[in-house]
Amino acid sequence: MVEENLLVNPFGWGVILLLITASLVSYRVLFGPTLADRMVGLNTVTTKIVVIIALLSVLLEAYFLLDIAIVLLMVNAVSGLILAKYMEVRR
Amino acid sequence: MSRVPFYLKERLEEVRRRVLFETYEVQKLPRWERITFTWLVLFSFWIVISGNLSLENIFAGALSSLIISSFMYDMLTDDIRASGHLIEKIIYIALFLVPQYLFIMIFRLLESNFRVAKHAILLDINPGIVKIRSDLHSDTGLTILANSITLTPGTLTIDVDKKLGEAYLYVHWLNVETLDREKAGYKIKGDIEEWLKKIFW
Amino acid sequence: MIEYFFLALGLLVMVFSTLGILRFPDVYTRLHATTKCDTGGAMSIMIALAIYVDASFFIKLKFLILAFLIALINPMVSHAVARGAYKYGIKPKVVVDMYAWDNP
Numbered sequence: 001m002v003e004e005n006l007l008v009n010p011f012g013w014g015v016i017l018l019l020i021t022a023s024l025v026s027y028r029v030l031f032g033p034t035l036a037d038r039m040v041g042l043n044t045v046t047t048k049i050v051v052i053i054a055l056l057s058v059l060l061e062a063y064f065l066l067d068i069a070i071v072l073l074m075v076n077a078v079s080g081l082i083l084a085k086y087m088e089v090r091r
Numbered sequence: 092m093s094r095v096p097f098y099l100k101e102r103l104e105e106v107r108r109r110v111l112f113e114t115y116e117v118q119k120l121p122r123w124e125r126i127t128f129t130w131l132v133l134f135s136f137w138i139v140i141s142g143n144l145s146l147e148n149i150f151a152g153a154l155s156s157l158i159i160s161s162f163m164y165d166m167l168t169d170d171i172r173a174s175g176h177l178i179e180k181i182i183y184i185a186l187f188l189v190p191q192y193l194f195i196m197i198f199r200l201l202e203s204n205f206r207v208a209k210h211a212i213l214l215d216i217n218p219g220i221v222k223i224r225s226d227l228h229s230d231t232g233l234t235i236l237a238n239s240i241t242l243t244p245g246t247l248t249i250d251v252d253k254k255l256g257e258a259y260l261y262v263h264w265l266n267v268e269t270l271d272r273e274k275a276g277y278k279i280k281g282d283i284e285e286w287l288k289k290i291f292w
Numbered sequence: 293m294i295e296y297f298f299l300a301l302g303l304l305v306m307v308f309s310t311l312g313i314l315r316f317p318d319v320y321t322r323l324h325a326t327t328k329c330d331t332g333g334a335m336s337i338m339i340a341l342a343i344y345v346d347a348s349f350f351i352k353l354k355f356l357i358l359a360f361l362i363a364l365i366n367p368m369v370s371h372a373v374a375r376g377a378y379k380y381g382i383k384p385k386v387v388v389d390m391y392a393w394d395n396p
Contacts, residue, residue, distance in 0.1 A: 010296055011344070014337070017303055021310040028313055028322075036319045036377035043369055044313060044326045047362070048306070051334050054358060058345050066354050067140070073361055080369035084376035139357060142350040204305050204332040207325055211312035218321060219388040234368075241367040242331065247324055249374045249391060261391045263320050263374070263384070270388060 015055050022048045039083055046076040111228075124177070125168045129160035132167065169230070184290060192286060196242065203244035210265060219267035220249065223276035225258045225284065232291030233258055239283045246279050295343040302336035305329050318385050319377050327370040334366075335359045 025048070028041035050069050057065035120128075133156035141148060210216055227233055237248040237260065245265040252259040262279055269275050312325025338359035342352045378384075378391065 010299060011341075014299055014303055018306065021306055024310050025313055034319065034377075034380075034382055036373060036380065036382055037322065039373055040313070040319065040322050040326055043366075043373070044309070044330055047330045047334055047366065050358075050362070051306075051337055054338065054341060054355065058341055063347065063351050063354075066351070066358065070140070070354075070358060070361065073358070073365060077365040077369055081372050084369075084372035087376035087380040090380065139350065139353055142348075142354070200328070200332050200335075203328045204308070207312055207328050208305070208308035211308055211315055211325060214315065216316075216321060217387060218384070219386045220384065220391045221388070222390040222394070237371060238364070238367040241327060241370065242363075244328075245324075247320065247327070247374060248371055249320075249378060252394070263324075263386075265321065265324060267387060 009059065011055050011059055015052055015059070018048050018052050018055075022052075035087060039080065043076065043080055046072065050076075120168060120177075122164070125164040126160055129164045129167050130156055133160055188286070188289060195283065195286070196239065199243045203242065206244045217266050218263065220261055220263050221267065221270065221275050221279075222272065223260050223262060223279055224272060225260055225276075225280075227258060227284070227287060227291055229291050232287055235291075236260075236280075236284065236287055240279060243279070243281070243283075295340040298336050298340035298343070302333040302340065305333035305336065309333065319382055320374060320384050323370050323374055327366055331363055331366045334362045338362070 022045050025041050025044050029038050029045065032038045032041060050073050053065050053069040053072070057063055057069070134153060137152035137156055138144075138149070141152065225233065225236060227236060233251060233253070237251065240246050240248050240260070240262060247263040248260055249263055250261045252261070262275075264275075264279070268278065306329065309325055309329030312329065313322050316322045316325055338355050342355040342359075345351060345355070
C-alpha cells in the first residue's frame with residue numbers, strides 16, 4: 001500500500017524537518033569563511049540526505065533505495081578523506 | 092629514561108624494539124586461518140547486502156569473496172595474535188564483551204548529545220587542546236579508542252603520535268578542567284581503555 | 293509506540309546539531325556539533341525504522357548495517373578533517389594548545 005500524501009505519517013513530517021535543517025546547513029557550505037567549514041557542512045548535508053533516503057524507502061516501500069544509501073555513505077567517506085589529504089599537503 | 096646518556100639511549104631503544112618483536116610479531120596466525128577469517132567476514136557481508144538465498148547467488152558470492160580474500164588476507168587480520176584457542180575467544184568476545192561496550196557507549200552518546208545541545212544554546216565554552224597517554228600499541232585498538240573518545244561527551248581526537256612503547260593522543264576538549272596528563276587521561280578515557288585492553292594489545 | 297519516541301529523539305538531536313553548526317565560533321567546535329549530534333540522531337532514526345518496518349528479516353538487518361556504518365565512518369571523517377585543517381594553517385581559538393608545542 002503506497003500512501004499518496006507524505007504528511008499522514010510522522011515519518012513524513014521527519015522528511016520535511018530534515019529537508020529544512022539541510023537547507024539551513026547549506027548556509028555554511030555557501031558562505032563558510034574557510035575551506036574546512038565548507039567540508040564540515042557538506043559532510044553534515046550528506047549524512048542528512050542518507051537518513052532522508054532511508055526514510056523514503058520505508059514510506060514508498062521501495063527497498064532498493066537502501067543500497068543507494070549505503071553507497072552514498074561510502075562515497076561520502078572517501079571524498080572526505082581525499083579532501084582532508086589535499087588540505088594536509090597543500091598548506 | 093630522561094637521565095640516560097645518549098650513547099646508551101640508542102642501544103636501549105634497540106633492545107626494546109627486539110623485545111616487542113619477540114613478544115608480538117612472531118606469533119601471528121597461520122595463513123589459512125587468516126584467509127578463512129577474511130572469507131567469513133566478506134561472505135556474511137555479501138549475504139546481508141544481497142538479501143536473497145537462491146543457490147547460484149550464494150555460489151557466486153562464495154567464489155568472488157574467496158578470490159578477494161586469497162590476496163587481501165593481510166589487511167583485516169594484521170593485529171590478531173595467537174593466544175589460546177581462537178574460537179573460544181571469539182565466542183567470549185561476542186557474547187560478553189561487545190554487549191558491555193555497547194551498554195557503556197549508548198549512555199555516553201546520549202549524554203554527549205544533550206551536552207552539545209546545552210553548549211549550543213548557552214555558548215559557555217572554554218576550549219583547549221591537551222595531550223594524553225595511551226597504553227595500546229596496535230593500530231586497530233588505537234583506532235577504536237580514538238573513535239570512542241570522539242563519541243564521548245566534550246572531546247574530539249585530532250592526532251595520534253605513535254612511538255615504540257607508548258602512544259600519545261591530542262584531544263580537543265570543550266571545557267578544559269585540568270592540564271595534568273594523568274588526571275586528564277583518566278577523565279577523558281574513563282573505563283573504555285580497561286575494556287579495550289582485554290581484547291587488543 | 294516506542295518507534296515514535298526514537299524518531300522524536302533523533303529529530304530533536306538533528307535540530308540541535310543544525311543550531312550548533314550555525315552558532316559555534318570556529319572549525320573544531322563546529323566539528324564537535326556535527327559529529328556527535330549527527331551520529332546520535334542518525335542511529336536513533338535507523339533504530340526507529342528497523343522497529344517500524346514490516347518486511348523480511350534481511351531488510352531490518354540492512355538498517356542496522358547502515359547505523360553501524362554511520363557510527364564507524366562519521367568520527368573517522370571528522371578526525372581527518374580536524375587534522376587536515378590544523379595542517380592547512382587554521383588557528384584554533386583555544387586557551388591552551390599542546391599540539392603547537394610539539395609540532396612548531
